[in-house]
Amino acid sequence: MPELTLTIQNKVGLHARPASLFVREAAKFQSNITVLHGEKQANAKSILNVLALGVNQGAQITLRAEGPDADAALHALQTLIESNFGEAE
Amino acid sequence: MRTIQGIAASPGIAIGPARVFAPEDLSFSVSTPADLPAEWQRMTAALQTARTQLQEIGQQAAAQLHPEEAAIFEAHVQMLEDPEWQAAMQTAILQESRNAESALMDTAERYAAQLEALDDAYFRARAADIRDVARRCLRILLGKPQPDVSLHQPSILVARDLTPSDTVLLDKSRLLGFCTAEGGPTSHTAILAKALGIPAVVGAGEAVLSIATNDLLILDAHHGVVVIAPDEETLQRFERAQHAERDRAAQERAHAAEPAVTRDGRQVEVVANVGSLDDARHAVEWGAEGIGLLRTEFLYLDRQTAPDEEEQYHAYKAIFDVMGQRPVVIRTLDVGGDKELPYIDLGKEENPFLGWRAIRMCLDTPEFFKTQLRAILRAALGHDIRIMFPMIATVKEVQQARALLEEAREELRQKGLAFGERIQVGIMVEIPSAALMADALAKVVDFFSIGTNDLTQYTLAVERTNKRVAHLSNALDPAVLRLIARVIEEGHRAGIWVGMCGEMAGDSRAIPLLLGLGLDEFSMAPALIPHAKALIRTCDLETCRQLAQTALTLPGYAEVEAFLAASSPVV
Numbered sequence: 001m002p003e004l005t006l007t008i009q010n011k012v013g014l015h016a017r018p019a020s021l022f023v024r025e026a027a028k029f030q031s032n033i034t035v036l037h038g039e040k041q042a043n044a045k046s047i048l049n050v051l052a053l054g055v056n057q058g059a060q061i062t063l064r065a066e067g068p069d070a071d072a073a074l075h076a077l078q079t080l081i082e083s084n085f086g087e088a089e
Numbered sequence: 090m091r092t093i094q095g096i097a098a099s100p101g102i103a104i105g106p107a108r109v110f111a112p113e114d115l116s117f118s119v120s121t122p123a124d125l126p127a128e129w130q131r132m133t134a135a136l137q138t139a140r141t142q143l144q145e146i147g148q149q150a151a152a153q154l155h156p157e158e159a160a161i162f163e164a165h166v167q168m169l170e171d172p173e174w175q176a177a178m179q180t181a182i183l184q185e186s187r188n189a190e191s192a193l194m195d196t197a198e199r200y201a202a203q204l205e206a207l208d209d210a211y212f213r214a215r216a217a218d219i220r221d222v223a224r225r226c227l228r229i230l231l232g233k234p235q236p237d238v239s240l241h242q243p244s245i246l247v248a249r250d251l252t253p254s255d256t257v258l259l260d261k262s263r264l265l266g267f268c269t270a271e272g273g274p275t276s277h278t279a280i281l282a283k284a285l286g287i288p289a290v291v292g293a294g295e296a297v298l299s300i301a302t303n304d305l306l307i308l309d310a311h312h313g314v315v316v317i318a319p320d321e322e323t324l325q326r327f328e329r330a331q332h333a334e335r336d337r338a339a340q341e342r343a344h345a346a347e348p349a350v351t352r353d354g355r356q357v358e359v360v361a362n363v364g365s366l367d368d369a370r371h372a373v374e375w376g377a378e379g380i381g382l383l384r385t386e387f388l389y390l391d392r393q394t395a396p397d398e399e400e401q402y403h404a405y406k407a408i409f410d411v412m413g414q415r416p417v418v419i420r421t422l423d424v425g426g427d428k429e430l431p432y433i434d435l436g437k438e439e440n441p442f443l444g445w446r447a448i449r450m451c452l453d454t455p456e457f458f459k460t461q462l463r464a465i466l467r468a469a470l471g472h473d474i475r476i477m478f479p480m481i482a483t484v485k486e487v488q489q490a491r492a493l494l495e496e497a498r499e500e501l502r503q504k505g506l507a508f509g510e511r512i513q514v515g516i517m518v519e520i521p522s523a524a525l526m527a528d529a530l531a532k533v534v535d536f537f538s539i540g541t542n543d544l545t546q547y548t549l550a551v552e553r554t555n556k557r558v559a560h561l562s563n564a565l566d567p568a569v570l571r572l573i574a575r576v577i578e579e580g581h582r583a584g585i586w587v588g589m590c591g592e593m594a595g596d597s598r599a600i601p602l603l604l605g606l607g608l609d610e611f612s613m614a615p616a617l618i619p620h621a622k623a624l625i626r627t628c629d630l631e632t633c634r635q636l637a638q639t640a641l642t643l644p645g646y647a648e649v650e651a652f653l654a655a656s657s658p659v660v
Contacts, residue, residue, distance in 0.1 A: 046173035
């Protein structure tokens, strides 16, 4: 099962618009995608789950995907996170 | 005919039908439905209806150019579509044999509690969103209408209390006045009423909730009285009073643009408190001679990232352009404690009003602060701009703030950007230590502006928003008056001007007193300006001086109020 650990660099963390974009992106894939943050884990396609992780700027998260398009899903989410969700600095 | 006594929060008389925002009854029973698949179908149908509603409102908000509200409704749609939540509801109904209402509310409350447990205000605020979405679905399940905030005719709005989100969608052109069961003179309702120039009676208690929509009401917001179903004689009396008041207001408005000069020739400046470009336009219409307090928080709140220098520059310039050559006192960012910014970690505080806020936060984040200072300096080019630092407690803070202002100037010079050179620098006097050190502070600033709301709160150690002690908070308390007298005296001794931008400056009871203490500038909600100017024109300065000297010797605010009510400063 492919897995990836990333640091959230954008200013607000997985709040608001970034959280919303993240969930929308995840929903485009068939694979089950899990976000792990410390002790907690979340379904990447659930906005309530993702918000409840409470991911702030500088936090490390691990993404895990299982399914036919697992690699593509992780790649897409990585690209989104590394673009800082398109936030202007 | 019945009367209810409340608190006068915005003066005037309103007569008209009540429009009641009733407290909702969303109670439901917990049961085991016979047909579980049908129950789940009922649930999914309700979710679908809620989604359609939210999409429609979202589009409406976007069409009316309220992008922030549109984003809220979009976020609500995303919550409705949440697969985990849906699965939890499905399990509760199909596996645990629960009815839709209890499955919905229990699962929503679980998520809300999770979010509330997080150590971050943003996430905690999302708990309110999920509850909001759940209540919308619950109303659909119960066959109850979504709350309707439309006004079909000019009406007096009656409610328990109003939140900012309630008032966003209100048709303000049909609002005659506000009457609320809760809230005090500084509540959101009171502030909104003053800004709109309509009467409001707040804190009138549970009795208000017995009023029914279309009951005829009289709102006497001079005395804080609500009359329900008045008899003919009372109605006629108030109609006459209202006409007289309208005539007087029209008269005052006709002279609003003229200067405010006492009978014996002392001219004072009457200016406006402004928090947006719209406010600035209104201020000019109401006869403001300038802006005595430009709050800059509007640029910073309700967004995910800080506004950059360009955005701020354009926003300030737009307001300065509306004001032309009229002076504008612009206050640097005053947040912290109770107002939160997602992009700055303000932390949770035990005592937000005594905490890391306003100038304290700005001095600790110099790059963030200088961004605002550079934007103000650039926008000031060609205008009469005065920069005001809030929450100053010590001389050292003024020196630090001025040093950063100098750095901001230097940075603009190096970039070759033009900026306003002749700018006054002053402070808001709202902490007792600043009032006590006014002589020392007067040497390092060009002006003082007294913020009476916070000065009162800090002097009397009363949190304004705490209902149980709010009655102790009164700017007419002699302790506060003595501090005000001291600030004006020390300011004048050092040759600088002294203004006031708190609620008190627009309070017609206090104006003669403040004239007597020597106040140079009165800054208030724009709608209060015509009356304040008319009042000042009837005053005699020498009489006001005597009035002020007596008031300072009285033991408490009750005696000051009684004394002012009994005295006439008019010759």
